[in-house]
Amino acid sequence: MPELPEVEVTRLSLTHRIEGARVRAARLGKPLRWPLGVTPDSLRGAVVGPLLRRGKYLWMPLQQGAEQGAGGLLLHLGMSGSLRFEPTLPPPGPHDHFELETDRGTLRLTDPRRFGAVVWSPGLDRAPAATLLARLGVEPLERAFSASVLHEALRGRRVAIKQALLAGDVVVGVGNIYCSEALFEAGIDPETPAQQLGPERCERLFRAVQDVLRRALAAGGSTLRDFRDAHGMGGAFQSQASVYDRAGLPCLRCTTPIRRIVQGQRATYFCPVCQRR
Template sequence: MPELPEVEVTRQSFASLMAGARVLGVRLGKPLRWPLGCAPESLHGQTLGEARRRGKYLWLPLERGGLLLHLGMSGSLRYDRAHPPPGPHDHFDLWTTRGLLRLHDPRRFGAVVWSDSLEADPARKLLAGLGTEPLEPGFDGAVLHAGLRGRRVAIKQALLAGDVVVGVGNIYASEALFAAGIDPRTPAARVSRPRCERLAAAIRDTLLRALAAGGSTLRDFRDAQGHNGAFQNEARVYGREGQPCGVCSTPIRRIVQAQRSTYFCPRCQKRG
């Protein structure tokens, strides 16, 4: 699933190219997770603003309202100056005076939804439960510690939930917990304020490194220009089961938490 770094890398790869473009046409393929919510022809002639991101959602502002996009489990956006014919998994085309933006989504869990504004439904409802943006100044150890108070689930699961901090996906949660020295099985409420300070810094650093590497491509992620991510090659624990820890040489372990693989070093990462 594309996480915050992949969504932000995608945004950066087309936002400035399409800002100011006028919509020439819209094509809908097979139904996505939710209906578009407006007549496609109502978007014709409108001018696009610069795309923004909230969590794993992208907001494409228009003169009247805007489009809220989610890539789901397997979606990706593709930008093209031309207008190539759609393939069987291309389910939304936004054709503009500055090129084509196309949603490719084999599993069709993604979505493109029109909303009058971010403060109006359906955008308001979809964004209402999102936690703090980890790359903005408002995220720190105090915010994280307060959000984890009373949580009985493991810290890894609390990070993935997205209602305390958004966008810390499976790879990045494992990597940040390793960097902070926290066992992923630790009950979230037991992570102390000093450890939350370390974890918040580790989350920020991990996500920034992932952005610099173009995100992670484990299967088929590409940005809108078709470029792969490379962060998976820098991972210190994720996907390295049985390999020696780069710090202490202990073999990396893999466990399953809430049906997701978790990787950690049993010596470097402590529960207490």
């Protein structure tokens, strides 16, 4: 958390309001995962371009004039971060670690656990942005993702399918909640070795991943603790979950109690009857 739906919801709630804004000042709080890479004063006067998303990263282009050229900020919300953009905001608190003041309002990154990041890069195709994005898998809601692509990527992978999806190098942004939900929808046991999924089950999983993510986007993502979009609104997908965080409760299909196990230090929820190896 936040995963692809939450980051995309943030982008959608922010981009049309901040695009074209001119930066007046930038301020740093406590250190985040990586340093900004430039002095905050160097961002003054830049104009914000249209926001893009790659996996769980947001790219905010900043045009700094013909002589200075262009670049941008690569933002990551970490495990507990959220962005807020308003004409006026209250004074920053202990968990507010980056602010970008513009002529339209202030963008603030709040991150209680400080695993998030705001990093300057001269371009998406240049370091450090290119380095950070280099190993990301295919976008799950774009045309490049398909059942055949998924099947080919899983060949030879002995790791459990849940962990293969979470790794992010096969398909990007399918986080813990959405992995559990997609595997339930596809009827696949989360401990199934990834390489054992044939074309038919990869087709079911491909469709389930897309369906779950689209429903999560429509619900504004999931808010378990901290996530809010740029308007300050929480998501509602968690209330629609079929298995996630429902350990001991009856399966919505067969009434068997939902089980909880731990995979790679992450909680996994599944139905032992509806999901098969």
